[in-house]
Amino acid sequence: MEQFFQPQDLRAIAPELALTVFGLGLLVLDLIVPDKRKLGYWALAGVASAAILLFLNRNLDAATAYGGQVVVDPFADYFKLMFLLATGLTVGLSMRYLDVEGEQHGEYYALLLFAVMGMMFMAGGADMVTLYIGLETMAIATYVLVGFLRRRPRSNEASIKYFLLGAFSSGVLLYGMSLLYGISGSTNLVEIADALSRRGADPVSLIAMITVSAGMFFKIGAVPFHQWTPDAYEGAPTSVTAFMSVAVKAASFAMLLRIFLIGIGPLREQWVPVLAAVAVTTITLGNIAALRQTNVKRLLAYSSISHAGFVLLGLIAGNRTGMVAVVLYLFIYTFMNLGAWGVVVALRRGNVIGENVEDLNGLYSRNPVAAVAMLIFMLSLAGIPPTAGFIAKYHLFAAVIETGHVNVAVVAALNVAIGLYYYMRLVVAMFMAEPSEAGSVGFSRGVTSVLVITLALTILIGVYPDWFINLAQDATATLPVF
Amino acid sequence: MLQLVIFYIFAAIAVVSAIMVITRRNAVHSAMFLAATLLSVAGVFLSLRAEFLAGVQVIVYVGGILVLFVFVIMLVPSDRVIFERRYNRQGRIALITAAVLIGELVYAVIQGRDAFVFPEETLEPAVEGNSQWVGTVLYQNYLLPFEIASILLLVAIIGAVVLSKKSKPGGEIAVEE
DSSP: OOOOOOTTHHHHTHHHHHHHHHHHHHHHHHHHOSOGGGHHHHHHHHHHHHHHHHHHGGGOOOSEETTTTEEOOHHHHHHHHHHHHHHHHHHHHHHHHHHHHTOOOHHHHHHHHHHHHHHHHHHHBOBHHHHHHHHHHHHHHHHHHHTOOTTOHHHHHHHHHHHHHHHHHHHHHHHHHHHHHHHHSOOBHHHHHHHHHHHOSOHHHHHHHHHHHHHHHHHHTOTTSOTHHHHHHHHSOHHHHHHIIIIIHHHHHHHHHHIIIIITGGGHHHHHHHHHHHHHHHHHHHHHHHHTOOBHHHHHHHHHHHHHHHHHHHHHHOSHHHHHHHHHHHHHHHHHHHHHHHHHHHHOBTTBOOOBGGGGTTHHHHOHHHHHHHHHHHHHHHTOTTSHHHHHHHHHHHHHHHTTOHHHHHHHHHHHHHHHHHHHHHHHHHHTSOOSSOSOOOOOHHHHHHHHHHHHHHHHHHHOOHHHHHHHHHHHTTSOOO | OHHHHHHHHHHHHHHHHHHHHHHOSSHHHHHHHHHHHHHHHHHHHHHTTOHHHHHHIIIIIIIIIHHHHHHHHHHSOOHHHHHSOOSOTTHHHHHHHHHHHHHHHHHHHHHTGGGGOOOGGGSOOOOSOHHHHHHHHHHTTTHHHHHHHHHHHHHHHHHHHHHHSOOOTTOOOOOOO
């Protein structure tokens, strides 16, 4: 009988184990440490030790562990690194913010670490059961984090909406998975692909494909399964919103890529049209809805919907360039978007909510550095050179044009122009409008370091992208292409 | 043949009671129909010779979780809810969509029903004792997901505690500049 567990398998999941240990430690420390803000440093230590273990594991021989439940490949490592960076930055944003909201609890950081552990299994899972359990661990932790501001009705509402819709979409996803299991007799993605390629596209395979995609589209917030996004993003604590828009979204994309490229890869001819329709409507509807928003959090929520549509373009192209573009886009998006959210977090202080576009009015005269930082993040989100966002969009467009999806490319290009309009609305408010209130805006140390790191990376990737492109190429080298 | 008849009887009861669970206004009635659904699913498990799953289904779901549901329903004043307007204004659209969806699913599954038939020799070897088999699969093939599930449950417990914990006395939002 095949060996299902060997001691060296533990090494393959060492980063996840570290996160779990630190998460459990946080729950205990929460009872001992009187100054809860210190717990943020413990969470940072957890993230750092997971990152070190991840680095030490980079040349691990074992391709799979636990009898094929998880794989250790550059693709998984790349995403895990992205999650850890995003989490570290989120902790930096949270420490002061939670004080302001009066909800500084150790459980916040513990849930954050457990969520990242779930994400890592979504990136590394090679079996539907592992992928799904990872997804649920992340999702349940996120539902709670969204409702963390218990005294704010909006936060409660966001949490319950996200929970109900999330549970429903998980049901749809599981239905598709059960059909895939029925077809192949296995939960392993490779064996499912074998069974599907022997069978071809018949009604059962198509229904399985559609239901699995519907479930995954919900998780990445693609149209028509996007309605939860603005409400959940607006009601959640801003630091959690930042976390959701980068880490949760990237993890869902990692799982989506595994399922689409490996599991239902043989049905590529059938899912490309579906994906193209979803991507084009996602980009367009997300952008058009963003035009009319007056709340910065909602505006950025709709912007994140349209960015998810952009990422799908790479999967439609499906060639080597497309795969590189997908992971590179997600990596760059992590930093430029976290930076933008960082500025929004900083505006929340005392009894100022700081979420409306008017709250940005005259930010340049109140805190020039923050205003210039926000300007650069907005240019990057819109995709203007020499920022990182340009590099990301450039690769995506190159990929879809290479494979001849010109119609899709034209719609996407028009949308870049629409996006520019609403990102510039924020810039106009910051630089040209009269300040609606006096006094300068001070930043806490955590937010300042987050802004410095994200700003540096946004510019660095923009002017010197080679190293990051190589990283993305290594990560996608093992992925199947079409 | 007999097995098929038994399956259809249990399946029909399960589906009908599931519909009743979500259409009854009285929460206690819903809970009772939920019990019927869970018991008939246990029956389906039995007809598939998965005795262990059937037993767990009855003990955990019907015996444990459902009793808790009934307790909560009794503790919460639910009479008021019966007379409240419910948010189902889109009932007709939902009905049409659901009907179309069910039609598609039934069509697809009937068309491709041979997909679920496997040659005898590829099936897992039959073993004595269903609970042994469940244990073997759980602790060998699915050891890792099984362990992650324990963290998943821990997260759920923490979540429940965090969200239901009483706010600190005073409860006002700390104001600082």
